[in-house]
Amino acid sequence: MAEADPGIFSSIAPIREVTVADAAALDAALRAAKTPFVVRGLVEDWPLVQAGLRSGKAARDYLLARARPRPFTVAVGTRGSGGRLFYDAAMGMNFQTVQAQLGEVFGQIDLDEGKADAPPVYLASIDVHDFFDGLHAANHADLGERSCIASIWMGTPTRIAAHNDFPDNLACVAAGRRRFTLFPPDQFRNLYLGPIDNTPAGRAVSMVDFHAPDFAAHPRFREALRHAQVAELAPGDALHIPSTWWHHVEGLAPFNVLVNYWWRDTPRWLGQPQDALNHAMMAIRDLPADEKAHWRDLLDYYVFENSEDVVKHIPAEARGVLAPMTTESTGRLRAYLLRALSR
Structure with missing residues (x-):
């Protein structure tokens, strides 16, 4: 998978890093945070993380052993797309969404692993509790009394366009590597957002290709980069993305797994x-x-x-x-x- 142009991204400020000693310290850091932060090694003791450190195949075997026998929704991109799951030239999607058992999905990843032209495969926002038995119990971050939605994201090298979410987010890398490029909420004008009612995954996304920005078509993106922050996360690392912060997400390893937690400080019964x-x-x-x-x-x-x-x-x-x-x-x-x- 092609790396981003260092001439563009090397000057982006790093996301600040904090150290937390325990769950109480993490809770305090989350409550005080108005900007993103990284915690290195927060979940390094997870069995899933340890499996992923052995190999991508070991991580897949660990997950497959705990997966429920039900169809998973998976996005399969086009060969030669560089892992970018985005619009095609006609503003349709450059990927197909299909249903398959997790064993079938992982079997195809096994066959394609190491092939330069393999199509990207991405399982996004899979509910940990609904699709796995015992995975949460053995692999979870202690977020105190927060009522969280726990989701798992699995796949081959991918690039997900910058978007934002309403809930607060703690994203934990369980296998592989991920690069997050973040922007403050007020940068939406400089990210050149696409349609609201025709989106890759339900949220309006930036139309800018972060690996090959077209500054003639998107001149204000230079201003967005002045406010950007970036971090590359290894297995066990975690990133807090505050509500409404824009984030561009890249899976950099042959197989990548992320577990994230969403929560709202406002009651869930309020409208969206x-x-x-x-x-x-x-x-x-x-x-x-x-x-x-x-x-x-x-x-x-x-x-x-x-x-x-x-x-x-x-x-x-x-x-x-x-x-x-x-x-x-x-x-x-x-x-x-x-x-x-x-x-």
Whole structure:
């Protein structure tokens, strides 16, 4: 797999590294963090990590022994793509998504290992608890009382375009090597994001090829690089990616495994901000300018500023969804929106 041009990436600032002595120290570091950080060797004692240090085949055997007999979703890219899972020339996808038993997937990886033109194979965001028996119990990071989604990502050398996620993320390399290139949330304008409703994996991605940036087509990407941070992770290393930070992810070894944990500091029963953005594009974006200005003012008033002036003239028991959201009020509002959208 081709390495990124060192003339472009060698000047990117490294992601800061921290040392944590135990789970309490990790918890404190996560609570205090506003920017990404790396913890070297955080999960180096995992049996999966130890298997991967022996070989990629040993890691696959370890995982296969614990996999449930059910179909896994796998993306299979095109030969000669350099591992980049992205759009094709017609803005379709340059990979196919298929269902297969994990043994079949790993068997093909065994056959293709070492072949320069092998198509990339990627199993993304597989739920650890649903697809494996005993894997989490033997291989997990202690994140205290956080309610986390634990996912495993497995595959051959790949390049995943820069994207962001709403939850906070702790990404732990269990086998192989990964390079993460991160950007602060406010750099989205300089990353040249693609479509929102036609994406490789559900999130808008940067259209820039990080291995061959076209600065004529994407001149603001130079500014994004000024704010970028990069880290290459070895087996056992972990990276904290704060909510909404953009991240470009590369699997660098012949076989790579990552286990990540997502969590939200806000209650899970709250809505997804991306849904609100999608609805706003449908309902507001194409209105006349004066009407858009009115709705912008209302959004500032009710959502972004949300000062005491919004509700102080309304009896507390009558404020409805203008009061702080609860499970009950969120449920009522969600039901109202579903009825409105179905008309």
